[in-house]
Amino acid sequence: MNEQKTLTPTPKNFLFVTIDALIADVAWHVAREGHSVKFYTESEDEKEVGDGFIQKVDNWETEVAWADVIIFDDVLGQGAKAQRLRQQGKNVIGGTPYTDKLEDDRTFGQEELKKHGIPIILYKEFTNFEDAITYVYQNPGRYVIKPSGESQNTKGLLFVGEEEDGKDVIQVLEDYKKALAKKIPVFQLQKRITGVEIAVGAFFNGKEFVYPININFEHKKLFPGNLGPSTGEMGTSMFWSGPNKIFNATLKKFEQKLAEERYAGYIDINCIVNNNGIYPLEWTSRFGYPTISIQQEGMLTPIGEFLHGIATGKLKEFKTKKGFQIGVRLVVPPFPFNDKETFKIKSKDSIIHFKKKPAEGVHIEDVKLVNDKWIVTGNTGVVLIVCGTGQTMKEAQAQVYKRIKNIIIPHVYYRDDIGERWFEDSDKLHTWGYLREI
Numbered sequence: 001m002n003e004q005k006t007l008t009p010t011p012k013n014f015l016f017v018t019i020d021a022l023i024a025d026v027a028w029h030v031a032r033e034g035h036s037v038k039f040y041t042e043s044e045d046e047k048e049v050g051d052g053f054i055q056k057v058d059n060w061e062t063e064v065a066w067a068d069v070i071i072f073d074d075v076l077g078q079g080a081k082a083q084r085l086r087q088q089g090k091n092v093i094g095g096t097p098y099t100d101k102l103e104d105d106r107t108f109g110q111e112e113l114k115k116h117g118i119p120i121i122l123y124k125e126f127t128n129f130e131d132a133i134t135y136v137y138q139n140p141g142r143y144v145i146k147p148s149g150e151s152q153n154t155k156g157l158l159f160v161g162e163e164e165d166g167k168d169v170i171q172v173l174e175d176y177k178k179a180l181a182k183k184i185p186v187f188q189l190q191k192r193i194t195g196v197e198i199a200v201g202a203f204f205n206g207k208e209f210v211y212p213i214n215i216n217f218e219h220k221k222l223f224p225g226n227l228g229p230s231t232g233e234m235g236t237s238m239f240w241s242g243p244n245k246i247f248n249a250t251l252k253k254f255e256q257k258l259a260e261e262r263y264a265g266y267i268d269i270n271c272i273v274n275n276n277g278i279y280p281l282e283w284t285s286r287f288g289y290p291t292i293s294i295q296q297e298g299m300l301t302p303i304g305e306f307l308h309g310i311a312t313g314k315l316k317e318f319k320t321k322k323g324f325q326i327g328v329r330l331v332v333p334p335f336p337f338n339d340k341e342t343f344k345i346k347s348k349d350s351i352i353h354f355k356k357k358p359a360e361g362v363h364i365e366d367v368k369l370v371n372d373k374w375i376v377t378g379n380t381g382v383v384l385i386v387c388g389t390g391q392t393m394k395e396a397q398a399q400v401y402k403r404i405k406n407i408i409i410p411h412v413y414y415r416d417d418i419g420e421r422w423f424e425d426s427d428k429l430h431t432w433g434y435l436r437e438i
Contacts (some may be wrong), residue, residue, distance in 0.1 A: 005419040012308055015067035016061045017081065017265045019043055020380070022289045023073035023387070024050035024243040025363040029296060030304040031055075038063050048377040052369025064090065069311045070077070075100040075286055076150060086262055091311040096261045106188050109283045116253045121188040121279045126149045129177035131406065132189055134172070136166040142192040143169045145176075146282070151184045155284040158230045161192060173203040190281075195274030196425045197281075197436075200246045201288070206264045209255055212320055213247050214295060215435070216288075217421060218270070222336060224417040231336035232382075235328040235418030236294055237393065240320040242437040249278050264310055266292065273434055286344040290385040293363035294327030323391040324422075326400045329365075330407065330414045335381030343379050348413050350376040352383065353408040360389040361403050376409070383409060 013036045016027045021041040030053055031037040040060035041047055049302040050056070057063055064070065070085055072078040078304030082094025092162030102109045108124045114120050125133040125148070136143065143166060146152065157180070176184060176307040202213040216238035220243070223226035243252065249270045258267070266282040270292070284291075296303055300319035309315025332347040333339075352367065354376040363385040376383055386407065388400025399420045404414065430434050 005321070009065055012068040012124065012304065013066055014038070014304070014307070015060060015063050015070045016040065016054075016073065017070065018073045018076070019048075019078065020074070021046040021049035021366075022073065023287060023292070024054065024181055025072075025365065026287070026296070026303065027291050028053040028305065028364060033302050033304045038066070041093050042124045044377045045162065046366070048368050049366050050364070050368065052069050052125075053364065053367075055089055069308055071307065071311075072286060075103045075249070078286075082264075083262075086264075093265045093307060093311045095263060095265065095285055097260070098261050099263050099267070101282040103285045104149055104152075106152070106282065110280075112252075113280050114429060116257075116324060118250055118253060118410045119279060121191050121275055121281070125186065125188050125189045127186055128183060129173050132187070132295075133170055133177070135175050135189065136170050140165045142166065143171060144401050145172060146188040147184045148186040148188060151187075152193070157184065158223050160230070167335055190288060193272055193274070193279060195272045195279075196428050197270065197272055198246065198425070198429065199268050199270040200244075200251060200268055201268030202247065202292070203310055204263050204313075205310050205315055206262045207259050208316070209251070210240040210310065210315055211246070211317045212242055213251075214268075214291075214292075215239055215241050215244075215246070216268075216291060217425065219418050219421070222415075224415050226421075229336060233290055233329060234331075234415045235326065236291055237324060237326045237396070237419040238291075238294060239324050240298055241333055241435070244437050245434045246278055247271065248438055250280055264313070264416070273429070273432065275432055278326075279364070290327050290329055290363070290365070293385045294325050294387050294396070297321075297327070297361060297389055300323040321389055323389060324393045324396040324419075325387060325389050326393070326419045327385045327387045327403060327416050328400055328414050329382060330384040330386060330404065330409060330412050331382045332376060332383055332409060332413070339382075340379050344382060347376050348379075350410045352376065355406045355408065359403070359406060361389075361400070362407070383412070393419050 011034050015040045019042045038055045038057045038211050061247045079100035083096045086092045110120050115373045117316045142161045147157045159172045183245035199216045203210040219235045232400030268289050270281045272279045298321045334342040365382040368377045386404050388396045
């Protein structure tokens with residue numbers, strides 16, 4: 001059977017309200033399906049993202065009456081806006097102050113897990129680096145440094161210790177104390193445990209989880225082989241599944257609470273699992289980026305119809321492809337670092353060239369459309385997500401890297417090993433019984 005998406009018969013009005021324009025790709029795909037889309041970005045640095053692809057507005061609040069569905073793309077206060085409009089009877093995808101706090105406040109998120117009977121990894125919260133340094137000296141071991149609040153959005157600040165005596169963690173804490181004390185007012189030291197890193201996510205329609213669920217594997221380090229600094233994301237492999245052991249042991253336990261909150265959208269828990277158990281690391285109580293773009297490649301239900309169903313609470317299940325999806329992020333200097341001068345010299349306004357058209361499986365990030373040409377914009381250096389699908393992970397890999405070879409961007413770089421970890425990780429996960437559908 002040829003797997004094809006069908007367009008929604010009744011066009012709807014979608015209003016996207018964003019902080020950093022991360023959801024521009026989803027808005028573009030909704031518009032391509034024939035829906036009306038209006039898009040608002042708060043960040044001045046990201047105002048050009050999506051230009052030419054989607055219709056922009058300067059004031060989202062004046063468009064609320066027009067919209068059939070309103071979508072908020074982040075935490076950091078977006079949940080309060082979403083909750084207010086939801087209480088007014090609007091169809092909204094977005095969080096609440098509670099679900100925002102699950103992600104924004106790492107300590108709160110961990111304590112909520114514990115309250116719901118889910119084992120957590122030993123951690124300690126700090127508000128100054130000197131106390132943290134003393135703690136590691138007194139309690140040697142391998143730790144992960146995790147900024148909390150808004151600073152956690154700078155993924156390069158997260159540091160995973162390798163030394164058994166904690167000397168590398170102490171060195172990084174010393175560096176942060178000198179240079180970043182004001183930028184990181186609150187952070188955690190979390191005990192590092194070994195195992196397979198795996199995330200389980202699902203969409204929620206305001207009343208219950210929508211199936212299937214999503215199992216995904218993030219690749220956060222900049223270089224192949226999991227080397228280099230941490231980034232927001234360099235690529236992800238994933239597949240759709242019925243409820244399994246990991247889902248039932250984590251997200252499923254929050255179904256009643258999320259229903260009380262009337263949460264609508266995607267929610268995800270990243271975990272470390274081993275033969276001893278499942279240990280949640282952090283929440284994502286919003287769409288993941290680039291996760292949502294890769295998820296689209298595995299959906300047979302059109303994204304506009306899907307989002308409308310989530311917002312109205314009518315969608316209970318959706319159709320997906322069998323097999324695997326892979327997304328690879330194509331980036332340019334200075335990613336993953338914040339250096340506006342380097343971006344201006346090396347990357348801004350670079351033209352993205354496709355050797356052959358149409359360019360299948362390509363999703364936009366910081367891109368604008370000018371005179372039918374795709375051009376790099378923004379200031380972060382994230383450009384495209386290129387996706388591949390297949391019945392096996394090998395097939396998905398072959399497709400995504402073939403598609404990448406069709407694209408030319410000056411100074412571009414990307415990881416060429418996305419999906420490789422599956423071949424070892426899957427053996428462990430199957431042996432431990434975590435992927436078995438229940």
